[in-house]
Amino acid sequence: xxxxxxxxxxxxxxxxxxxxxxxxxxxxxxxxxxxxxxxxxxxxxxxxxxxxxxxxxxxxxxxxxxxxxxxxxxxxxxxxxxxxxxxxxxxxxxxxxxxxxxxxxxxxxxxxxxxxxxxxxxxxxxxxxxxxxxxxxxxxxxxxxxxxxxxxxxxxxxxxxxxxxxxxxxxxxxxxxxxxxxxxxxxxxxxxxxxxxxxxxxxxxxxxxxxxxxxxxxxxxxxxxxxxxxxxxxxxxxxxxxxxxxxxxxxxxxxxxxxxxxxxxxxxxxxxxxxxxxxxxxxxxxxx
Amino acid sequence: xxxxxxxxxxxxxxxxxxxxxxxxxxxxxxxxxxxxxxxxxxxxxxxxxxxxxxxxxxxxxxxxxxxxxxxxxxxxxxxxxxxxxxxxxxxxxxxxxxxxxxxxxxxxxxxxxxxxxxxxxxxxxxxxxxxxxxxxxxxxxxxxxxxxxxxxxxxxxxxxxxxxxxxxxxxxxxxxxxxxxxxxxxxxxxxxxxxxxxxxxxxxxxxxxxxxxxxxxxxxxxxxxxxxxxxxxxxxxxxxxxxxxxxxxxxxxxxxxxxxxxxxxxxxxxxxxxxxxxxxxxxxxxxxxxxxxxxxxxxxxxxxxxxxxxxxxxxxxxxxxxxxxxxxxxxxxxxxxxxxxxxxxxxxxxxxxxx
Numbered sequence: 001x002x003x004x005x006x007x008x009x010x011x012x013x014x015x016x017x018x019x020x021x022x023x024x025x026x027x028x029x030x031x032x033x034x035x036x037x038x039x040x041x042x043x044x045x046x047x048x049x050x051x052x053x054x055x056x057x058x059x060x061x062x063x064x065x066x067x068x069x070x071x072x073x074x075x076x077x078x079x080x081x082x083x084x085x086x087x088x089x090x091x092x093x094x095x096x097x098x099x100x101x102x103x104x105x106x107x108x109x110x111x112x113x114x115x116x117x118x119x120x121x122x123x124x125x126x127x128x129x130x131x132x133x134x135x136x137x138x139x140x141x142x143x144x145x146x147x148x149x150x151x152x153x154x155x156x157x158x159x160x161x162x163x164x165x166x167x168x169x170x171x172x173x174x175x176x177x178x179x180x181x182x183x184x185x186x187x188x189x190x191x192x193x194x195x196x197x198x199x200x201x202x203x204x205x206x207x208x209x210x211x212x213x214x215x216x217x218x219x220x221x222x223x224x225x226x227x228x229x230x231x232x233x234x235x236x237x238x239x240x241x242x243x244x245x246x247x248x249x250x251x252x253x254x255x256x257x258x259x260x261x262x263x264x265x266x267x268x269x270x271x272x273x274x275x276x277x278x279x280x281x282x283x284x285x286x287x288x
Numbered sequence: 289x290x291x292x293x294x295x296x297x298x299x300x301x302x303x304x305x306x307x308x309x310x311x312x313x314x315x316x317x318x319x320x321x322x323x324x325x326x327x328x329x330x331x332x333x334x335x336x337x338x339x340x341x342x343x344x345x346x347x348x349x350x351x352x353x354x355x356x357x358x359x360x361x362x363x364x365x366x367x368x369x370x371x372x373x374x375x376x377x378x379x380x381x382x383x384x385x386x387x388x389x390x391x392x393x394x395x396x397x398x399x400x401x402x403x404x405x406x407x408x409x410x411x412x413x414x415x416x417x418x419x420x421x422x423x424x425x426x427x428x429x430x431x432x433x434x435x436x437x438x439x440x441x442x443x444x445x446x447x448x449x450x451x452x453x454x455x456x457x458x459x460x461x462x463x464x465x466x467x468x469x470x471x472x473x474x475x476x477x478x479x480x481x482x483x484x485x486x487x488x489x490x491x492x493x494x495x496x497x498x499x500x501x502x503x504x505x506x507x508x509x510x511x512x513x514x515x516x517x518x519x520x521x522x523x524x525x526x527x528x529x530x531x532x533x534x535x536x537x538x539x540x541x542x543x544x545x546x547x548x549x550x551x552x553x554x555x556x557x558x559x560x561x562x563x564x565x566x567x568x569x570x571x572x573x574x575x576x577x578x579x580x581x582x583x584x585x586x587x588x589x590x591x592x593x594x595x596x597x598x599x600x601x602x603x604x605x606x607x608x609x610x611x612x613x614x615x616x617x618x619x620x621x622x623x624x625x626x627x628x629x630x631x632x633x634x635x636x637x638x639x640x641x642x643x
Binding site for chain 1: 342348503
């Protein structure tokens with residue numbers, strides 16, 4: 001093959017094409033950023049209208065009131081949901097990456113997990129309605145937490161598997177060479193090495209489930225006051241409060257719905273930042 | 289590295305401990321709460337009653353307006369302590385699901401409009417005209433049939449946007465029963481029911497959803513329980529009643545219609561107050577009903593429901609007046625308390641006033 005002589009026309013054509021493509025890509029990226037900024041701007045602008053200290057101290061009322069019961073409900077349901085979902089998801093993820101790696105059963109589990117990951121959340125709610133709400137004979141925050149756990153579990157299983165797979169095999173080989181059993185290798189070497197990433201996955205799952213409305217409508221049902229029990233009777237949640245107040249014909253309650261949306265967004269944003277920071281700290285610690 | 293990891297692990301352990309503490313706090317607190325679900329039509333008054341009841345008795349009621357249809361399903365599934373429906377439930381369905389039905393309060397459905405530049409409160413509409421709007425036969429606000437009812441009002445050439453309930457709704461059942469009673473065309477093509485096949489318009493969930501859709505749409509017409517219209521300053525046209533008189537929606541007009549109800553001969557206490565004759569009567573008035581299991585698994589909870597409504601029958605008048613609901617006549621309240629004796633747990637009536 002001979003080197004082609006420099007062709008000025010070709011060069012200009014390629015430069016122009018590259019420039020146009022660069023511009024399209026930049027525009028696409030900017031569009032995404034502008035949309036995000038617009039959403040956040042609208043949220044802050046509308047959300048601040050109903051914002052006051054009583055949002056955090058007063059429960060929902062037919063007139064006025066705040067969102068304290070909904071904030072509390074979301075904390076309790078998402079908290080219990082993650083307390084159930086995280087250990088199960090982590091165990092499944094570790095199994096897929098370590099124990100069952102490459103086995104037929106693991107690929108079936110992985111496939112089913114991916115289906116669960118993309119299942120419409122309202123279906124999860126109806127499923128929990130059938131297996132928890134009807135047998136228990138009442139709606140409850142517990143049923144809501146079970147639905148949220150089912151949503152969090154596949155997310156955590158997926159991220160755990162991906163992160164654990166990233167741990168270099170030399171770690172495992174070193175541990176085995178020192179005479180450690182497989183279980184010791186996993187619990188003392190592999191999981192600690194991947195801990196930052198696993199934690200990130202859990203925090204992302206928390207962020208995802210705290211914004212869910214559909215799985216809660218027929219599990220934790222809703223409550224205008226503070227729930228008297230986690231196991232009996234409905235419980236409020238922020239997404240449910242937004243859903244309920246957004247369709248009310250009263251401006252005051254609509255504003256409160258925006259405030260609820262702002263509270264949940266800021267909360268989720270903080271969690272995301274927390275997960276980034278924790279990941280950064282861990283990876284910096286590892287490289288030292 | 290080791291330090292960071294320990295720090296992180298400690299944070300995670302702390303978070304889990306905090307969650308456990310929160311959760312167990314919820315489990316320990318007492319469970320003196322009753323749960324009801326269903327009709328949005330009486331939700332304003334039930335909610336107000338519940339707030340006052342909690343203040344005076346300490347027991348709380350969690351009432352969720354999920355629509356009459358959904359409320360009936362929930363009590364059939366026994367996931368709530370009581371269901372609520374504006375449309376009386378069919379006797380066979382009550383019997384096969386072992387449910388007791390009793391009226392709780394009386395309310396009115398009003399027509400509400402949003403036409404820029406027109407004072408909707410002074411608008412005059414008849415039942416057949418409203419029926420034709422919902423049939424899609426009258427499409428513009430300056431239609432000559434509407435103009436003929438409103439001499440002197442300048443009606444804009446704006447398209448009419450009928451709003452209806454998207455969910456299975458007792459309010460829809462009441463409203464369509466009325467339209468069916470005054471319009472043969474409506475009766476034969478759409479008919480009365482909790483969820484019907486509308487020919488035209490926008491669907492919205494719940495009374496609040498319909499009210500919101502009317503407020504946000506120029507040219508809209510819709511139907512809501514009166515409390516939703518007054519609480520939100522919505523325009524409510526006058527209707528022509530069966531006796532040919534024009535009536536504005538107000539408590540006096542609702543009470544006049546409620547007084548004509550024939551409770552004695554109504555099976556399951558489902559007395560009709562729709563399209564009644566009388567100069568002062570508002571034409572779309574109805575009782576709203578409560579559904580209780582006759583064989584509760586937990587009699588104490590059913591008793592709490594009865595205590596709540598007993599309290600409301602005795603002390604609910606001020607809230608009902610304020611929100612323009614009509615209390616049941618005293619004789620009917622006594623009849624309802626008597627019916628509570630049909631609710632039995634371990635062979636014994638749950639309600640204390642039974643012999």
